[in-house]
Amino acid sequence: MVNASHPSIPSMKFTYTTEKEIDRIIKSLKHSNSYGYDKITTTIIQVFSPYITSPLNYICNRALFTGTFPDRLKFATVRPLFKKGDKRNKLNYRPISLLPVFSKILERVVQTRLINHLNDCNILRNEQYGFRPDLNTDNATYQLTNEILHALNNKTLIGGIFCDLEKAFDCVNHEILLLKLKTYGITDNHYKLYKSYLNNRYQRTLICDQTDNAITSTWAKVIHGVPQGSILGPLLFLLFINDLLIFVREKSIPILFADDTCILISHSNLFDFKNEIKTLFINLNEWFKNNLLSLNFSKTQLINFTTRNTNQIEIPIDYNNTTIPISSATKFLGLRVDCTLSWRDHIDLITKKLSNICYLIRNIKTICLFLH
Secondary structure, X not given: OOXXXXXXXXXXXXXXXXXXXXXXXXHHOOOOOOOOOOOOOHHHXXXXXXXXXXXXXXXXXXXXXXXXXXXXXXXXXXXEEEOOOOOOOHHHEEEEEEOOHHHHHHHHHHHHHHHHHXXXXXXXOOOEOOOEXXXXXXXXXXXXXXXXXXXXXXXXXXXXXXXXXXXXXXXXXXXXXXXXXXXXXOOXXXXXXXXXXXXXXXXXXXXXXXXXXXXXXXXXXXXXXXXXXXXXXXXXXXXXHHHHHHHHOOOOEEEEEOOEEEEEEEEOOHHHHHHHHHHHHHHHHXXXXXXXXXXXXXXXXXXEEOXXXXXXXXXXXXXXXXXXXXXXXXXXXXXXXXXXXXXXXXXXXXXXXXXXXXXXXXXXXXXXXXXX
């Protein structure tokens, strides 16, 4: 389920926070009118920061020293964020957790220490691009296109499996995650703090009716998953999925951005190329199964990249009576990638978006002139 213990990874160091650090964190918070169940916004926190920095510093240090994350900071109001498609289909919404601002301050303190530990010990793999300093979608898409072009220029076969995980953040198993944290040197009070952060969390759903009245559900206990919209959640997910790269790395090129996963396979021999792709897909599903995650087979795609004058190779993948057919194009981190890297589909997509924006600008032009 997870790798064996890593004796070479030292235990995470303990460092207190200071009022200066707390003040810096408060100033770095994004201005927002959204708030958690306590209805306290970042604006209020920033206005009164000179009066609350000292007590917040004390609370954060007590949390670090005792390994206890305050229970009152573990209540999340979940708002469904519409993505695209049919608004009546609940699968087309992404749940965003609205947490108290005080929770974000403490999470930032904890996150800073965790990132320092991960960087000092080189724990996160280089193929992990999400939620890390100086590694973003540009780096990930550059790596993807560079590997494909390099293989095509060398007349080597190359294909990619673009995985779509079902509710990945919401399905993270706490016991498995905590076991992995131990293998990465997060022990003693640090381990207790992350266990406390994950346990006894509660959430409720908030929606607005047609007259903009807020309707909330009752509070329900969260038994698995990491909160989307939190500070620590994405980083904990990176640690949860980190050993997947060890599992598939030998003959493949993985590119990960949180739960967006692409695995490239390249080979000069057609027979070996097909076998390695099929073996890789079986191994991927085995890892997901062992870690209580699952692929959305309807959205997972296989692409065989070719030059414009070459036909695609049919490599149907069968797993548990489900076939993953080969696709000619897919979307990865906002980039529309087709099998020949022609960028025609991506240009058409951007053109359509720009056309819609221009239409809106033209419509509000008269209103802006009138207000001026």
